[in-house]
Amino acid sequence: MHLDLKTWKHVFKLDPDRELGDEELERVCLSGTDAILVGGSTGVTFDNTVDLLARVRRYEVPCVLEVSEQEAIVPGFDLYFIPVVLNSRDPQWITGRQHAALKEYGAIMDWSQIVTEGYIMLNGESSAARITSSETELSGRDVEAYARLAERLFRCPVVYMEYSGIFGDMALVKKVSGLLGESRLFYGGGIDGPDKARQAAEAAHTVVVGNSIYYDLESALQTVQAVREAGGAAGR
Ligand SMILES: CC(C)=CCC/C(C)=C/CC/C(C)=C/CC/C(C)=C/CC/C(C)=C/CC/C(C)=C/CC/C(C)=C/COP(=O)(O)OP(=O)(O)O
């Protein structure tokens, strides 16, 4: 198992609130992806998260929980990614929910397992952007400033350009990854096969594939090889 996320180029995001058969899950876990990220913006519960973790644990692939609900924090993941939505208009998604969770877990947690993600929501139609009341009408300079804020002010190991559901602006993604010296740029949104995966891998450091697992698994699986063969952003 490789737990150094600085080497991750490809990640599959599995949603505990969606159905995936055992055979399909096996193909995802044995695909050669660098990690499975468990997360979703709605319907995530303790029970469906435990269930998915137990099923992924049959395989060697690293398994990370992207925390979106305090009630669904389940022990036993390799790492815990904690989103901070930088362009939310509502402070509960920037520090509020994190503060509440730390009141409960702060004294007992293993900080070496915690990775902060500086999220920039970029698809105003996505449920994640709606739930978090994000300001998604951003200029390129706005996005660059959020990325610098995440890396230089907040020291987030991960900056996440989130287009969930649509394929984003690769020129902007590439520009932002070029600005980052320490943080890793995760890109997610609308990758439905190898062609878009290759483009995203040339622009971002790490490519996240989510929804297509559920509607076109064959094409989703082909993204792993496509990302491996792509040049990679700034050689990272
Ligand atoms: C006992 C034990 C194991 C202790 C571990 C310690 C630990 C992990 C403590 C947690 C500490 C902590 C600070 C937790 C934060 C808690 C929390 C609820 C934070 C809020 C996170 C947040 C801003 C959520 C908003 C939504 C969001 C950004 C979700 C991320 C995932 C995402 C965008 C998924 C996309 O979802 P999808 O369903 O595909 O949606 P679309 O329809 O938009 O595509």
Ligand SMILES: O=P(O)(O)OC[C@@H](O)CO
């Ligand atoms: O579901 P898609 O559009 O692939 O996006 C992946 C991920 O960024 C969602 O949080």
Ligand SMILES: [Mg+2]
């Ligand atoms: Mg999704």
